[in-house]
Amino acid sequence: MGLQFYVQNALGGLAYGSLLFLIASGLTLIFGLMRIINLAQTAFYLLGAYVGLTLVAHGTNFWLASVAGGAVTMVLGLAVYSAFLHRYHADHLTSLLLTLGFALILDDGVLAVWGGDPRSIAPPPGLAGSIHIGTLVFPEYWLAVIAISFTIAAVLFFALQRTMLGVMIRASVDDEEMARGLGVDVNRAFFVVFAAGAFIAGLGGLLGGPITSAYPGLDGEITPLAFAVVIVGGMGSLTGALVGSLLIGLVNAFGKAMFPELSYFTIFVPVALIMAFRPQGLFGRKL
Amino acid sequence: MSLLEVDDIHTYYEHSHILQGVSLQAESGRVTALLGRNGVGKTTLIRSVIGFTPPRTGGIRFSGESIERLPSHTIARRGVGLVPQGRRVFPSLTVEENLRLGGLPGRAGRWTLETVYTMFPRLRDRVANYGGQLSGGEQQMVAIGRALMSNPVLLLMDEPSEGLAPLIVRELERTMCALKETGLAIVLVEQNLPLALAVADTAYIISKGRVVFHGDPQTIRTDDEVRTKYLGI
Numbered sequence: 001m002g003l004q005f006y007v008q009n010a011l012g013g014l015a016y017g018s019l020l021f022l023i024a025s026g027l028t029l030i031f032g033l034m035r036i037i038n039l040a041q042t043a044f045y046l047l048g049a050y051v052g053l054t055l056v057a058h059g060t061n062f063w064l065a066s067v068a069g070g071a072v073t074m075v076l077g078l079a080v081y082s083a084f085l086h087r088y089h090a091d092h093l094t095s096l097l098l099t100l101g102f103a104l105i106l107d108d109g110v111l112a113v114w115g116g117d118p119r120s121i122a123p124p125p126g127l128a129g130s131i132h133i134g135t136l137v138f139p140e141y142w143l144a145v146i147a148i149s150f151t152i153a154a155v156l157f158f159a160l161q162r163t164m165l166g167v168m169i170r171a172s173v174d175d176e177e178m179a180r181g182l183g184v185d186v187n188r189a190f191f192v193v194f195a196a197g198a199f200i201a202g203l204g205g206l207l208g209g210p211i212t213s214a215y216p217g218l219d220g221e222i223t224p225l226a227f228a229v230v231i232v233g234g235m236g237s238l239t240g241a242l243v244g245s246l247l248i249g250l251v252n253a254f255g256k257a258m259f260p261e262l263s264y265f266t267i268f269v270p271v272a273l274i275m276a277f278r279p280q281g282l283f284g285r286k287l
Numbered sequence: 288m289s290l291l292e293v294d295d296i297h298t299y300y301e302h303s304h305i306l307q308g309v310s311l312q313a314e315s316g317r318v319t320a321l322l323g324r325n326g327v328g329k330t331t332l333i334r335s336v337i338g339f340t341p342p343r344t345g346g347i348r349f350s351g352e353s354i355e356r357l358p359s360h361t362i363a364r365r366g367v368g369l370v371p372q373g374r375r376v377f378p379s380l381t382v383e384e385n386l387r388l389g390g391l392p393g394r395a396g397r398w399t400l401e402t403v404y405t406m407f408p409r410l411r412d413r414v415a416n417y418g419g420q421l422s423g424g425e426q427q428m429v430a431i432g433r434a435l436m437s438n439p440v441l442l443l444m445d446e447p448s449e450g451l452a453p454l455i456v457r458e459l460e461r462t463m464c465a466l467k468e469t470g471l472a473i474v475l476v477e478q479n480l481p482l483a484l485a486v487a488d489t490a491y492i493i494s495k496g497r498v499v500f501h502g503d504p505q506t507i508r509t510d511d512e513v514r515t516k517y518l519g520i
């Protein structure tokens with residue numbers, strides 16, 4: 001195993017981890033704030049991918065199509081949130097079943113509209129090549145995905161740490177009732193966070209397409225990884241989602257490369273360790 | 288007409304009938320003390336007023352308007368400030384963010400970051416500290432400052448002296464007297480009887496979810512029977 005092996009897998013792992021962050025950031029914030037375990041978060045990703053690839057096939061610019069995929073997902077997510085979910089915040093079982101049902105409906109909808117064949121998605125023109133440094137090869141698109149995800153992470157951190165809306169959201173995660181008692185319209189914060197979570201996951205669909213491609217069932221494959229991220233990072237923590245995503249991405253890449261027959265198992269080694277020794281996750285608050 | 292008029296409210300937690308027909312009034316520029324043993328429903332009364340646990344029956348009027356069916360954030364924005372039992376300072380927010388959040392209702396008045404820091408100079412050295420890193424006394428200052436930032440006309444204070452050193456309690460007493468001078472109405476729940484009697488203009492004693500005494504705080508100081516029967520001291 002030469003240097004290229006490590007570079008390749010590290011970069012692949014970071015790129016995949018970056019995509020996981022786009023899903024897990026919403027997952028962790030939605031749970032931290034509303035106590036909703038959104039099982040449809042990866043279905044949002046898949047829907048974003050299909051909407052995006054359809055637009056690209058009709059000549060839309062790749063980046064614009066990604067944003068459009070996010071927007072469509074966000075509108076659909078908000079409709080479901082407003083119609084059903086918002087009533088069941090504290091009710092874990094009901095909200096869990098609701099999001100599971102919604103994920104199944106989305107899956108079937110995707111299958112009905114786009115069919116069952118896997119769709120490969122080409123990177124946007126200009127990013128399809130690789131950068132060569134000595135004997136090492138870096139796929140340009142992987143680097144781009146990492147850069148975009150880190151930019152989105154930076155925007156999220158800024159919004160959460162430096163804006164009044166962020167203060168309201170953090171306060172509501174800490175103590176929702178007290179926030180209400182100080183005049184915070186917590187429901188508005190819920191709405192905004194659910195919208196942002198759905199948008200970013202949907203946006204990630206097409207962005208991740210060149211790496212994951214799109215096919216029915218992809219969401220079901222990503223869901224355990226996304227939840228592994230949230231458990232490792234700590235529920236409700238954006239920092240945790242970022243660190244957890246990169247960690248799980250790397251473990252996933254190296255696990256698959258080094259122990260292909262154990263690939264799923266390797267992911268859950270860190271999860272089991274965290275659950276045993278730090279149940280609140282790396283950056284979560286004490287349970 | 289009083290600023291706050293609680294009229295025969297019945298408040299429940301699920302099936303437990305906690306407040307069983309409580310009525311009380313609070314006036315501007317006065318401290319209304321709410322006394323009683325542990326678990327008699329004092330906090331539940333505060334929670335009923337701010338809308339955390341709305342009464343099932345009965346009415347609550349604030350500035351002449353019914354508020355018992357309004358959501359908490361609307362009640363807060365109308366001018367009800369809350370210093371809750373246990374302080375409930377947000378641990379993920381800095382001192383300054385805690386205060387700025389309190390100012391969210393955007394009501395104009397004398398209280399700003401600057402005037403809060405003038406009242407509690409120690410907080411100025413702690414602006415960037417997170418809520419979890421403060422001493423009990425500092426947390427109490429944040430909790431009070433945070434409530435004042437909305438420039439309330441009614442301040443609900445639930446056991447503000449709980450867990451504070453005697454010196455800090457003296458400070459708290461001065462603070463409450465100063466706030467009263469500004470015309471604020473204060474509803475004060477206190478276990479610390481000397482403190483409560485020192486600042487209160489009128490007092491209620493609650494027992495088992497009902498008001499059993501209402502009158503001059505002096506009476507409680509002098510009447511042994513009231514004290515032993517309802518306060519256990």
Ligand SMILES: Nc1ncnc2c1ncn2[C@@H]1O[C@H](COP(=O)(O)OP(=O)(O)OP(=O)(O)O)[C@@H](O)[C@H]1O
Pocket residue numbers: 300303305323324325326327328329330331332372
């Ligand atoms: N969330 C709740 N669910 C069910 N019962 C509750 C809840 N909170 C309080 N109670 C019960 O309601 C009763 C009144 O509680 P409350 O907190 O109002 O008392 P309190 O007078 O404030 O007491 P303390 O002096 O200890 O603060 C108590 O018997 C308590 O056990």
Ligand SMILES: [Mg+2]
Pocket residue numbers: 329330331372445
């Ligand atoms: Mg109490």
